[in-house]
Amino acid sequence: MAYVGIDRVGKSYGSPRGPVLALEDISLDIRAAEFVSILGPSGCGKSTLLKCIAGLEPVSGGTIAVNGKPLTGPPEGMGMVFQxxxxxxxxxxxxxxxxxxxxxxxxxxxxxxxxxxxxxxxxxxxxxxxxxxxxxxxxxxxxxxxxxxxxxxDLLLMDEPFGALDAMTRDDLNLELARIWNDTRKTVIFVTHSIAEAIFLSDRVVMMDRNPGRIVEVIDIALPRPRPLAIRETPEFGRYVAHIRHLFARLGILKDDTP
Incomplete structure (x- = not known):
C-alpha cells in the first residue's frame, strides 16, 4: 500500500471569469521512505499539489490518503518547509x-x-x-x-526550500538533506525548479506540465546512494538531465538547444 496515495486529483479556483483549473487528473503513489521530487515550470501546480497533500488546500475532485487514511486536514506525523x-x-x-x-x-x-x-x-x-x-x-x-x-x-514536505539561496549554500543544504534522508529514511516530497537538484536528491522525479497542471512522466533515478556532488559530473547523471531537458523542450517549457 502506498504511504501517500493520490487518486485522480483535480483542483480549481474561482475567479470573476469562471473556474481556473490548477490541477487535472493527478494520480501518484509514493512509497514509505521514498524521496520524490516534483519538477516543473512556474504555474504548473507543484506547490498547489504539495499544499493539497499537506491538507492545507481542499481538493476539488479525487482523493488523497496518507498512511491509508483519507485526508480531512493536515496528516499526523507531517513536517513542512516552505519557500x-x-x-x-x-x-x-x-x-x-x-x-x-x-x-x-x-x-x-x-x-x-x-x-x-x-x-x-x-x-x-x-x-x-x-x-x-x-x-x-x-x-x-x-x-x-x-x-x-x-x-x-514520518512525512516531510518541502516547497522549493532552497530556491532563493546562492549556489554554494544550496549545494551544502542538498548534501545535508541527503544525509538526513539516508540516516532516517523519511518519506520526502520535494518541490523544485532545478533539474540537477531533483535528480541528485530523488528516488523518482515527477515531471509536470501546466495549463492545467498535470503529470507528464515519472522517472526512476537509478543512481547509487549515498551520492557525492561529483556524481553530477558523470555520464549517467548527464543522461537523466538530457532526457528531462528534451521532454521539457518538446512541451515548449525549455528551448531546444540542439544545434
Whole structure:
C-alpha cells in the first residue's frame, strides 16, 4: 500500500471569469521512505499539489490518503518547509525551532536537547540565542528545516526550500538533506525548479506540465546512494538531465538547444 496515495486529483479556483483549473487528473503513489521530487515550470501546480497533500488546500475532485487514511486536514506525523523560512523575528532561533513542540503540546524542556542537536547538525550551534534578523538567508532556512524535523515527522514536505539561496549554500543544504534522508529514511516530497537538484536528491522525479497542471512522466533515478556532488559530473547523471531537458523542450517549457 502506498504511504501517500493520490487518486485522480483535480483542483480549481474561482475567479470573476469562471473556474481556473490548477490541477487535472493527478494520480501518484509514493512509497514509505521514498524521496520524490516534483519538477516543473512556474504555474504548473507543484506547490498547489504539495499544499493539497499537506491538507492545507481542499481538493476539488479525487482523493488523497496518507498512511491509508483519507485526508480531512493536515496528516499526523507531517513536517513542512516552505519557500520562505517564515521565522518569527521576535523569537530566538531556538524558540523558533521549539514552536513545533508548542503546537504539538509537547513540553519544551523535553524537546530542547533535540532542538540544540539539530541546530548543531545544521551548522547553527552557538546561534541558539540569536534572532532571525541576525542570520543570513541560508542560516535562516537551516533553522526552518530544524523546526520541521524537531518532532521527527514520518512525512516531510518541502516547497522549493532552497530556491532563493546562492549556489554554494544550496549545494551544502542538498548534501545535508541527503544525509538526513539516508540516516532516517523519511518519506520526502520535494518541490523544485532545478533539474540537477531533483535528480541528485530523488528516488523518482515527477515531471509536470501546466495549463492545467498535470503529470507528464515519472522517472526512476537509478543512481547509487549515498551520492557525492561529483556524481553530477558523470555520464549517467548527464543522461537523466538530457532526457528531462528534451521532454521539457518538446512541451515548449525549455528551448531546444540542439544545434
Amino acid at each position: 520562505r523560512d517564515v521565522l518569527l523575528d521576535w523569537r530566538t532561533i531556538l524558540d523558533n525551532v521549539l514552536i513545533t513542540a508548542e503546537f504539538a503540546g509537547t513540553p519544551r524542556a523535553r524537546m530542547k536537547p533535540r532542538a540544540v542537536q539539530l541546530l548543531t547538525r545544521f551548522g547553527l550551534g552557538g546561534y541558539e540565542d540569536r534572532h532571525p534578523w541576525e542570520l543570513s538567508g541560508g542560516m535562516r532556512q537551516r533553522a526552518a528545516i530544524c523546526r520541521a524535523l524537531l518532532c521527527d515527522p
